[in-house]
Amino acid sequence: MTQHSVFVVDDDQAMRDSLLMLLRGEGIRARAFPSATTFLDALPEEKTACVITDLRMPGMEGTELIDQLSVLRGETWPVIVITGHADVPLAVQLMKSGVVDFIEKPFDPNRILESVRGCLSALESRGAEREARDAAAARLATLTPRERQVFDALIDGKSNKEIAIVLDISPRTVEIFRAKVMQKMQATSLSMLVKMGLTVGEA
Template structure:
């Protein structure tokens, strides 16, 4: 899970220190903050991160932390909420706000660690998809206008004959362009080409 960070927001020093120690011991980059105000005053520039926040803290509470993060980095940083004052309506509301887990104190450190590993796994998958999409976009940009037309027709499921009629070229010529498209897009099958197109379109 290298490359991602975990930020812990809790006014309880013992909780902060134990979580940072646990995570760093597992090779995870971790930082702690004494409050929501402290966190936003020193908002990290890290591109990918998970946030663990308590709910009831002096000043800005955890719910406000979630709200502000949704405004600043919508969906970018998964949030796990820990609290000693849980109630069902609060949990439901926070989950609707995008919180990925809701853990009551006192909690089992392993339970939280597993939840965090899930969050970091999601981030890793997201980064991989974004990288794949960027690479595909670069390859797509290298297609000629005619190759691009053939590419679009292929991923729409059109046959060589249909493509030839639409573009006023022979099926043999379509085959030639098709081969060029597959090579340039690094696709070994039509299904792979469709997956590439879907990755680009998100």
């Protein structure tokens, strides 16, 4: 298996150090940078790599870094976002722009490792993407018309309250349908559900 690098971009030194310790402890090759500009100025030459970046940083913010990497490296450098300032619309926007995962601080170290391993595995084989698309499409076909409406609204980044207004149902009813959608789609998080929507080309 190819030894891919993981690059950590965060202005918080304690966060950088803890992530490096976590990744290197699992035998993953990792380097850290204190800012987006520092990272871009010393942009490594690796053809494939995984990037973990914070969103709010002095100077260039994480969202701009993500845009730059999309142009410079595209899908060969998947990006994982970690942030203490999360909201659903932003998470959906970032997922649509190519971010593979959106993780809120404080986070479980195993959650980071799971996401990083997923990125590295994806770099090893793109064939799994076709299988994931087919599986997601099959699960999507099991949704009822109302569940599909809720699914589409979630993929569009709407909150439960907004969905309730659009569909003329109560927020509590939206929660029930949302739970059913997550269960049928076998999604354990909103980011996973959005990724499924993008995978099958429905978002």
